Amino acid sequence: MQKPTHKDWLFIAKQDLAGAKRLAAGEAILSPAFFLTQQVAEKSLKGYLLFQEQELTRTHDLALLLKSCARFDKEFLRFVEHVSQLGGYLTNTRYPDDAWYVPDEPTLGEAIGFAEEIFEFVVKQIAAKE
Numbered sequence: 001m002q003k004p005t006h007k008d009w010l011f012i013a014k015q016d017l018a019g020a021k022r023l024a025a026g027e028a029i030l031s032p033a034f035f036l037t038q039q040v041a042e043k044s045l046k047g048y049l050l051f052q053e054q055e056l057t058r059t060h061d062l063a064l065l066l067k068s069c070a071r072f073d074k075e076f077l078r079f080v081e082h083v084s085q086l087g088g089y090l091t092n093t094r095y096p097d098d099a100w101y102v103p104d105e106p107t108l109g110e111a112i113g114f115a116e117e118i119f120e121f122v123v124k125q126i127a128a129k130e
Helices: 006-024 030-051 062-070 074-087 105-129
Strands: none
Touching: 006 030, 006 105, 030 062, 030 074, 030 105, 062 074, 074 105
16 A cells, blocks of 8 residues: 555545534534544644655644644744644543543634634645645
């Protein structure tokens, strides 16, 4: 099997974004929707790093991924607060342990907006350089 490309990562990020939006519609299904917002950001940033021909490390740390992207384009730093919020949705909304919480629907709308901004920014930056 071939190694996944940046386009593969962005395809999955786009699917995750659509999934988060669908889960937010109507009677929202919060926990998986929040998780998907984190995944959109992670896969978008990893897609950008692959586009920059970087080897991916196994991490879910959005702040670390963002810092790596900013080495190529300082404009990524405008998303520091976004990734700080989205990073907490990887496990804190999914496992009933001491850190467990599920934010409300308005916060989900904000999270989807943050994830979409990151995704669209990555797509735009890549398109400008292809």
